[in-house]
Amino acid sequence: MATAATTSAAAIPTGGGGRRQHPHPRRPGLRPRRLHRLRLPAQAAAAAAASSPSTSSSSSSSTPAEGGGRLVAELVGAFNELTGRMGEGLATSSSSRLLFRALKLALPALRDGDGGRALARALAIAASLADLQMDAEVISAGILREALDAGAISMRDVKSEIGISTAHLLHESLRLKHAPSKLDVLDDESASALRKFCLSYYDIRAVILELALKLDMMRHLDCLPRYLQRIKSLEVLKIYAPLAHAVGAGNLSLELEDLSFRYLFPHSYDHIDQWLRSQETENKLLIDSYKEQLLQALKDDDELSQIVQDISIQGRYKSRFSTMKKLVKDGRKPEEVNDILALRVILEPRCDGSSLDWGPRACHRTHEIIQAMWKEVPGRTKDYVTRPKENGYQSLHVAIDVSEPGKMRPLIEIQIRTKEMHKFAVGGEASHSLYKGGLTDPGEAKRLKAIMLAAAELAAMRLRDLPASDQGDSNCTNRAFCQLDKNGDGRISIEELTEVMEDLGAGGKDAKELMHLLDANSDGSLSSDEFEAFQRQIELMRSLDDKDDRYRKILKEKLQTIDSAGLIQVYRKQLGDKLLVS
Numbered sequence: 001m002a003t004a005a006t007t008s009a010a011a012i013p014t015g016g017g018g019r020r021q022h023p024h025p026r027r028p029g030l031r032p033r034r035l036h037r038l039r040l041p042a043q044a045a046a047a048a049a050a051s052s053p054s055t056s057s058s059s060s061s062s063t064p065a066e067g068g069g070r071l072v073a074e075l076v077g078a079f080n081e082l083t084g085r086m087g088e089g090l091a092t093s094s095s096s097r098l099l100f101r102a103l104k105l106a107l108p109a110l111r112d113g114d115g116g117r118a119l120a121r122a123l124a125i126a127a128s129l130a131d132l133q134m135d136a137e138v139i140s141a142g143i144l145r146e147a148l149d150a151g152a153i154s155m156r157d158v159k160s161e162i163g164i165s166t167a168h169l170l171h172e173s174l175r176l177k178h179a180p181s182k183l184d185v186l187d188d189e190s191a192s193a194l195r196k197f198c199l200s201y202y203d204i205r206a207v208i209l210e211l212a213l214k215l216d217m218m219r220h221l222d223c224l225p226r227y228l229q230r231i232k233s234l235e236v237l238k239i240y241a242p243l244a245h246a247v248g249a250g251n252l253s254l255e256l257e258d259l260s261f262r263y264l265f266p267h268s269y270d271h272i273d274q275w276l277r278s279q280e281t282e283n284k285l286l287i288d289s290y291k292e293q294l295l296q297a298l299k300d301d302d303e304l305s306q307i308v309q310d311i312s313i314q315g316r317y318k319s320r321f322s323t324m325k326k327l328v329k330d331g332r333k334p335e336e337v338n339d340i341l342a343l344r345v346i347l348e349p350r351c352d353g354s355s356l357d358w359g360p361r362a363c364h365r366t367h368e369i370i371q372a373m374w375k376e377v378p379g380r381t382k383d384y385v386t387r388p389k390e391n392g393y394q395s396l397h398v399a400i401d402v403s404e405p406g407k408m409r410p411l412i413e414i415q416i417r418t419k420e421m422h423k424f425a426v427g428g429e430a431s432h433s434l435y436k437g438g439l440t441d442p443g444e445a446k447r448l449k450a451i452m453l454a455a456a457e458l459a460a461m462r463l464r465d466l467p468a469s470d471q472g473d474s475n476c477t478n479r480a481f482c483q484l485d486k487n488g489d490g491r492i493s494i495e496e497l498t499e500v501m502e503d504l505g506a507g508g509k510d511a512k513e514l515m516h517l518l519d520a521n522s523d524g525s526l527s528s529d530e531f532e533a534f535q536r537q538i539e540l541m542r543s544l545d546d547k548d549d550r551y552r553k554i555l556k557e558k559l560q561t562i563d564s565a566g567l568i569q570v571y572r573k574q575l576g577d578k579l580l581v582s
């Protein structure tokens, strides 16, 4: 029995975490207005966005205001990003409080770790978990795990400051960390046994936390020695990527597979990578364009509109690892991998119950519309709607040829199915995790799903907003503001600001300076408008950073392409020759 299902109501965190509450009346009186005030929040936010180790928090070159502003801006920026990524239902006010506390504990503990990279990594892990729609307990454990590993915080801190549920998840994930070392040889059989063991004996949410940690590790594998890169990659490929598949984290699994493929078989990876990359931009545009055209045509069709109430289309470009597996499976040539470009139409029949075969009719009508629009490839159509596969899988598959005279293109695979059929293909006995994720027993997949749902429900119960909540922020429109406005009077007082800055390791003087910078009307406290102006600056600085990151990646790729085309070598050689001559 997985521990997730046994997590009891006794584990419900009591909230507050022993935080101090200051009684603080609003400060009367106006202070003299200063020049430059409106420019200064940008300085604080800019300092906050600067994540390089050299500009790290308490660097002696930064003014107290920059240092203090940086701390709060870092906290608010990270908090906004995480709550923004969480699903609407998940970002309750109890969740917000939990995340805010976790960030306040992690930020000072991690800021200087690993040359300044530790904090960025903890936040990236938390972001992956938020993207996977994990709840605030799992995300807070993701934020704190790095600090715990580094010894910057203790389990006791987590229990008292954050809550018992987050501590339990961290405890489980630490146990899981050592699971692969139980195996002497990582062959298929023992890897499969270990995966089953993980899914049966550990909290399933801790397994997902571990997967996010593995993804982060794989994204930074370059800094490890070669032999460790290989060991880690093998572990990920055999254990964690299939585990990710089994728990339904498909995209995470694809990225884990591709990264381990790259380190385990660098030459094969390069080969496939170059081939897929050379057509990637063009092909992705092609998928988008065909997706749009098809959606429009389906929506415009009167016959289809009468039987379906909703149509959606997903597009996908095949991953490196999945392509490689297809090539080696039966020795086919790259041009014979027929699902590099793929679309999936999901139809929701109208539910007036008058005709049970509306689902199949909708699929077949969609097929006819596709046949009228594009060239169907003979012999590649499979109608698993009329004749389901033995495992119950239903879907209608066609391939279309979109080549033009003088321009060869890969085929596009189109899968057509109803919402019901899709649910079965994703989570039922024909599930993708059974099809690809290394689980072989349908009962096991069902049990796994039930455990995950039970764990999610328990967490949702712990994190739900109580109607009679005395915290006063359940109707909060600006979540970050409400975390700082502890007494809920609609203003952030100097005492409230001081408290959060002290938690972050800055002093009262920094809080005064920051208040001075942000308090535009000089009434001694921050209104939500004043705070929002600060948040806008933070967002602006963060987006500049993101852009810089994107440009750097593009430039690096371009330079690499030039390099592999030999241009740089030619240039170097010519330069070298010239230098020799002179």
Ligand SMILES: Nc1nc2c(ncn2[C@@H]2O[C@H](COP(=O)(O)OP(=O)(O)OP(=O)(O)O)[C@@H](O)[C@H]2O)c(=O)[nH]1
Binding pocket: 337, 338, 339, 382, 389, 391, 393, 397, 425, 426, 430, 431, 432, 435
């Ligand atoms: N979830 C799920 N998906 C399936 C199953 N069978 C097929 N699919 C999906 O359908 C796609 C195409 O399957 P088929 O039409 O049977 O074609 P195939 O012979 O496997 O095609 P190629 O490998 O491209 O030659 C697969 O790549 C999967 O995406 C199944 O049992 N479960």
Ligand SMILES: Nc1ncnc2c1ncn2[C@@H]1O[C@H](COP(=O)(O)OP(=O)(O)OP(=O)(O)O)[C@@H](O)[C@H]1O
Binding pocket: 250, 254, 314, 315, 316, 318, 319, 322, 326, 339, 342, 343, 344, 413, 414, 415, 432
């Ligand atoms: N035609 C399609 N349209 C949209 N998504 C698809 C399509 N086919 C597969 N996918 C999805 O793409 C993801 C990656 O699948 P992947 O390409 O690795 O395998 P596959 O195509 O399902 O199987 P195989 O490699 O055996 O053909 C999965 O989530 C899968 O459901």
Ligand SMILES: [Ca+2]
Binding pocket: 485, 486, 487, 488, 489, 490, 491, 492, 493, 496
């Ligand atoms: Ca207040």
Ligand SMILES: [Ca+2]
Binding pocket: 519, 520, 521, 522, 523, 524, 525, 526, 527, 530
């Ligand atoms: Ca003010």
